[in-house]
Amino acid sequence: MAADRNVAWREDLRKTMSNKERTSIPRVQMNELNAGYRARVREEVNQGLTKEQALVEAKRCLDCPNPTCMQGCPVSINIPGFIKNIERGEILEAAKVLKETSALPAVCGRVCPQEKQCESQCFYKQKLKKEAVAIGYLERFAADYERDSGHVSVPEIKEKNGMKIAVVGSGPAGLSFAGDMAKKGYSVTVFEALHEIGGVLKYGIPEFRLPNRVVDVEIDNLSKMGVLFMKDCIVGKTISVKDLENEGFKGVFVASGAGLPRFMNISGENLIGIMSSNEYLTRVNLMDASNPESDTPIYKGHNVAVIGGGNTAMDSVRTALRLGADRAMIVYRRSEEEMPARLEEVKHAKEEGVEFLTLHNPIEYIGDEKGRVTKMRLQKMELGEPDASGRRSPIEIPGAIEEIDVDEVIVSVGVSPNPLIPNSVEGLEVTPKGTIVVNEGMQSSIPMLFAGGDIVRGGATVILAMGDGRSAAAAMDLYLKK
Amino acid sequence: MNKIVSKEKFSENVVKLEVEAPLIAKSRKAGHFVIVRVGEKGERIPLTIAAADAEKGTITLVIQKIGVSSTKLCSLNVGDEITDLVGPLGKATHIENFGTVVCAGGGVGVAPLLPIVEALKKAGNRVITVLAARNKDLVILEDQMRKFSDEVIVMTDDGSSGKKGLVTNGIEEVINREKVDLCVTIGPAIMMKFVSLLTKKYEIPTVASLNTIMVDGTGMCGACRITVGGKTKFVCVDGPEFDAHQVDFDEMLMRLGAYKEEEQADMYKVR
Ligand SMILES: Cc1cc2nc3c(=O)[nH]c(=O)nc-3n(C[C@H](O)[C@H](O)[C@H](O)COP(=O)(O)OP(=O)(O)OC[C@H]3O[C@@H](n4cnc5c(N)ncnc54)[C@H](O)[C@@H]3O)c2cc1C
Ligand SMILES: Cc1cc2nc3c(=O)[nH]c(=O)nc-3n(C[C@H](O)[C@H](O)[C@H](O)COP(=O)(O)OP(=O)(O)OC[C@H]3O[C@@H](n4cnc5c(N)ncnc54)[C@H](O)[C@@H]3O)c2cc1C
Ligand code: SF4
Ligand code: SF4
Ligand code: FES
Numbered sequence: 106m107a108a109d110r111n112v113a114w115r116e117d118l119r120k121t122m123s124n125k126e127r128t129s130i131p132r133v134q135m136n137e138l139n140a141g142y143r144a145r146v147r148e149e150v151n152q153g154l155t156k157e158q159a160l161v162e163a164k165r166c167l168d169c170p171n172p173t174c175m176q177g178c179p180v181s182i183n184i185p186g187f188i189k190n191i192e193r194g195e196i197l198e199a200a201k202v203l204k205e206t207s208a209l210p211a212v213c214g215r216v217c218p219q220e221k222q223c224e225s226q227c228f229y230k231q232k233l234k235k236e237a238v239a240i241g242y243l244e245r246f247a248a249d250y251e252r253d254s255g256h257v258s259v260p261e262i263k264e265k266n267g268m269k270i271a272v273v274g275s276g277p278a279g280l281s282f283a284g285d286m287a288k289k290g291y292s293v294t295v296f297e298a299l300h301e302i303g304g305v306l307k308y309g310i311p312e313f314r315l316p317n318r319v320v321d322v323e324i325d326n327l328s329k330m331g332v333l334f335m336k337d338c339i340v341g342k343t344i345s346v347k348d349l350e351n352e353g354f355k356g357v358f359v360a361s362g363a364g365l366p367r368f369m370n371i372s373g374e375n376l377i378g379i380m381s382s383n384e385y386l387t388r389v390n391l392m393d394a395s396n397p398e399s400d401t402p403i404y405k406g407h408n409v410a411v412i413g414g415g416n417t418a419m420d421s422v423r424t425a426l427r428l429g430a431d432r433a434m435i436v437y438r439r440s441e442e443e444m445p446a447r448l449e450e451v452k453h454a455k456e457e458g459v460e461f462l463t464l465h466n467p468i469e470y471i472g473d474e475k476g477r478v479t480k481m482r483l484q485k486m487e488l489g490e491p492d493a494s495g496r497r498s499p500i501e502i503p504g505a506i507e508e509i510d511v512d513e514v515i516v517s518v519g520v521s522p523n524p525l526i527p528n529s530v531e532g533l534e535v536t537p538k539g540t541i542v543v544n545e546g547m548q549s550s551i552p553m554l555f556a557g558g559d560i561v562r563g564g565a566t567v568i569l570a571m572g573d574g575r576s577a578a579a580a581m582d583l584y585l586k587k
Numbered sequence: 588m589n590k591i592v593s594k595e596k597f598s599e600n601v602v603k604l605e606v607e608a609p610l611i612a613k614s615r616k617a618g619h620f621v622i623v624r625v626g627e628k629g630e631r632i633p634l635t636i637a638a639a640d641a642e643k644g645t646i647t648l649v650i651q652k653i654g655v656s657s658t659k660l661c662s663l664n665v666g667d668e669i670t671d672l673v674g675p676l677g678k679a680t681h682i683e684n685f686g687t688v689v690c691a692g693g694g695v696g697v698a699p700l701l702p703i704v705e706a707l708k709k710a711g712n713r714v715i716t717v718l719a720a721r722n723k724d725l726v727i728l729e730d731q732m733r734k735f736s737d738e739v740i741v742m743t744d745d746g747s748s749g750k751k752g753l754v755t756n757g758i759e760e761v762i763n764r765e766k767v768d769l770c771v772t773i774g775p776a777i778m779m780k781f782v783s784l785l786t787k788k789y790e791i792p793t794v795a796s797l798n799t800i801m802v803d804g805t806g807m808c809g810a811c812r813i814t815v816g817g818k819t820k821f822v823c824v825d826g827p828e829f830d831a832h833q834v835d836f837d838e839m840l841m842r843l844g845a846y847k848e849e850e851q852a853d854m855y856k857v858r
Binding site: 298299336338343345364366368370374375377378380381384388392393396398399400404475476523524 | 631838842
């Protein structure tokens with residue numbers, strides 16, 4: 106790292122401006138679609154930085170001798186390394202630096218909770234009490250620039266070593282693992298249960314935040330590298346891990362995600378119009394249900410309440426607005442401060458007109474004679490002492506109960522690990538929560554079976570899933586060469 | 588990949604398709620279903636695997652035209668490909684020698700009943716099959732059922748075939764004349780509800796295979812959820828077969844109507 110920082114061009118670059126000048130530049134503002142317009146369309150809200158903006162923002166980075174920002178990134182991206190390449194105008198070079206560590210920079214630049222990760226540890230934030238360098242925006246810029254330039258560097262691929270590897274699930278963990286193993290010369294087949302490749306990136310995160318074309322480019326790249334994709338194939342149902350072994354697969358990487366929705370088990374929760382965010386987002390994103398051409402139906406609610414405060418809840422409530430809701434509400438039992446969603450999503454949701462009923466918790470749903478939900482009863486809460494998660498826990502205020510009109514409710518209170526693989530592989534060690542137990546090399550209790558992403562961590566993030574994929578690839582390579 | 592190799596029309600609204608699906612043909616068991624999608628804008632719909640030929644690598648589906656998606660599927664011909672086909676899904680039927688089993692099928696529920704009748708017979712049970720339909724033209728799979736049943740009772744609303752009456756009349760007739768150890772019922776929710784009420788009266792254990800609305804069929808969305816014994820269950824992974832006496836059929840009937848208006852508005856596409 107230090108060597109990298111001492112190359113001549115970087116030393117020269119540091120001298121072109123004083124730190125005082127650098128720190129007096131204000132943080133760049135993301136170009137966004139106007140809130141009134143975007144709340145009714147599916148176009149991507151963030152339009153990205155222009156090259157001019159990126160070049161200026163890159164100057165803010167001080168190329169610190171001890172870049173603390175990197176400690177905030179779960180995969181330790183060489184942050185000053187790529188930003189300084191942007192500053193000197195070598196954007197394709199910047200993209201290359203990103204790809205040394207991240208398989209999906211265009212995705213992570215868009216969806217990482219930067220304010221909690223890299224940017225939270227930036228010198229600006231830590232020591233200067235100023236707004237952090239816009240690392241995420243710059244990351245997205247470099248990755249998009251490379252894609253649009255038509256000069257996407259196809260990674261070098263080692264000579265085929267003749268070993269077949271299977272991947273279960275095509276989310277970020279599976280995709281990054283597949284890419285790394287292909288580079289190392291393995292013949293990789295990715296098995297996906299759904300009819301689309303991409304996992305949550307496709308069926309969960311909506312178009313207005315992560316356009317499908319961004320993900321498709323990465324999938325195309327993998328195909329070009331020789332990775333095979335088998336859609337509509339459920340490992341553990343269509344084909345078993347044993348079958349894979351018998352067919353000569355030497356290693357299996359399980360990246361099957363945490364796709365099972367949780368409900369609250371309160372009265373009336375099975376009324377029509379109440380559904381999980383997984384169902385709602387799958388209908389809209391995977392099945393394109395709001396398009397009249399699509400055969401999949403979707404109910405377009407007028408008064409939509411979304412229960413929860415995570416990214417999934419924000420995605421659902423903003424989707425409801427885009428499908429024409431008059432009133433789109435977040436119902437969350439803690440206060441805004443405790444919300445796990447990315448800051449930017451909360452801000453965008455507010456700008457678009459989402460109402461926030463924080464410190465409210467649903468206790469009952471009431472329906473009409475056809476069984477369709479018409480009202481919900483909400484218990485008002487206040488904050489008490491911090492709980493196990495370190496967040497202040499919500500406590501009921503006795504007797505403070507409210508009733509509001511709703512015709513659609515999206516339940517977004519978390520997900521559980523997908524039990525298909527744990528249930529179908531004998532001798533696989535799992536936790537009581539259903540996540541697969543792995544060692545530091547992402548290897549499970551069955552030596553040829555590795556696992557990573559949400560199936561190991563429970564609901565986590567794209568970058569952690571991706572990082573797991575890469576660690577698992579490195580470890581499996583070592584294991585298979587032993 | 589999922590090419591249709593043969594097609595047969597059972598009636599105006601019921602079609603049998605034999606489809607290439609080698610992996611599924613090998614791994615499926617009685618009671619399993621698949622999810623099928625026709626066309627790039629197609630909906631994912633669940634269909635029971637009525638039969639399979641592991642050697643040939645094919646599975647058989649029996650489809651009743653109900654709405655857009657089933658109609659699109661029924662209009663495909665030999666040589667056409669089904670866009671997506673995934674499975675086998677759900678839990679397989681629990682098969683053992685129970686003794687005497689009454690299998691009651693109504694409407695298109697008769698198709699998913701067929702592999703169960705076959706498996707029960709092969710396990711040594713005395714199998715009495717009751718087939719119910721509105722009229723003679725809507726009775727399907729009668730000959731196939733006869734192959735695996737000790738007796739087949741046909742009930743039609745208008746008496747145009749078999750006896751005049753409802754499926755429950757047929758079942759009660761059997762109960763009144765001999766000891767029944769188990770009842771298996773598949774059909775419209777309303778029919779299963781009444782079968783369940785009847786067998787509860789006689790305290791005969793009853794299994795119903797539920798046909799709720801589904802999206803993914805793998806436990807990911809919860810669209811298929813119902814209440815069984817006071818607890819929420821996902822039909823696609825916990826079922827599709829449940830202890831009928833524990834199922835909240837009224838809730839299930841209600842939930843089946845969730846998209847009625849939207850589905851009907853879509854029918855212009857196949858008219
Ligand atoms: C709506 C939503 C918004 C989110 N927003 C953000 C965000 O802004 N930032 C962020 O960092 N994270 C976000 N997350 C979380 C993030 O998407 C996940 O942590 C990440 O996708 C996990 O990746 P994965 O590869 O482990 O699994 P997934 O992306 O869940 O992919 C698993 C895949 O495996 C398939 N599969 C499962 N079982 C089998 C089987 N037996 N055989 C074959 N295939 C199988 C599934 O169909 C799925 O495609 C969000 C999640 C959701 C749902
Ligand atoms: C596990 C399982 C196995 C099944 N096996 C078979 C089979 O072997 N053969 C077969 O023909 N069908 C089977 N079904 C039913 C089949 O999935 C539906 O008929 C199909 O989804 C209807 O789609 P559609 O677009 O044609 O009709 P839609 O337009 O979706 O429905 C038209 C109307 O039919 C009603 N409806 C919707 N879904 C269902 C349903 N699942 N059951 C009853 N009524 C419904 C609704 O009230 C709706 O308004 C099965 C269902 C399940 C859950
Ligand atoms: S991958 Fe995410 S956390 Fe790491 S530097 Fe990029 S935006 Fe920050
Ligand atoms: S901590 Fe901030 S200023 Fe320092 S190298 Fe990282 S991004 Fe640049
Ligand atoms: S169909 Fe989605 S969970 Fe059962």
